[in-house]
Amino acid sequence: QVQLQESGPGLVKPSETLSLTCSVSGYSITSGHYWGWIRQPPGKGLEYIGNVYHIGSTYYNPSLKGRVSISLDKSKNQVSLKVTSVIDTDTAVYYCARHSGVVGTIPPLFDSWGQGTLVIVSS
C-alpha cells in the first residue's frame, strides 16, 4: 500500500523559497502515475499546484505564475516542491498526492494523499 509523507520547514520568510519533500513508500515513483501537490489555505478550499509525471515531465497551475517547480528524486523515491518569492497568501497546508492522468473523459483521480504539512509565511 502506497504511503506519502510531506516534510519541510513550517515557517518561511516572505520573498524566500518554500521547499517541501514528499517521501513515498510502498510504490516506486518511476513505476507510473503522476505525483501532484495541492495546497489548502487555512479555512479555505483546495488549490492544485501542479504535478510531475513518473518520466519527469511537469505541469504547473498558471495561477502560480512561474514560481513553482516540482521534481523527482528517483534515488530517494521522493518528490519535491519549490515555490519561490513567497508571500503571505502562500500560507497553507501543502499535500502531496498520487494521481492518474486523463483517461478518455475521466479527469485525473487522486487515490493516495499525504497527511499534509502546514507552511506559514511570516517574518
Added chain:
Amino acid sequence: QSVLTQPPSMSGAPGQRVTISCTGNSSNIGTPYAVHWYQQLPGTAPKLLIYANVNRPSGVPDRFSGSKSGTSASLAITGLQAEDEADYYCQSYDISLSGVVFGGGTKLTVL
C-alpha cells in the same frame, strides 16, 4: 476564487437527505469530462468518495451517490449520519487551463 462553485455550507438532521451542488462552465463540467468527489474529515487529507460522476470506491456506503447534468454535478447523501460531518469537494478537468480544478468545498453540518 475556485473555478468550480459549491455552496459554502449545508446542514441536515440525522436521517435526512442532502444534496451538494457543484457548478462549472463550458470549459470543465460542461465538457464530456467527468466529476469526482472527495470527503475531508476534520484535520485529515481528502479521501475519494465518488469517481467518474457516479461510481463509489470500495468501502464507500451506498448512501453516497453522484450525478452530472449540463454544467453541474451533484453529490447526494441519504440517511445522514453524524460521521458524515465533513467538507466535501468536487473536482474535474478544465480544457482552458489544461489542468485539474477543484470546487471551493462545502462544509456539511449534521444537526
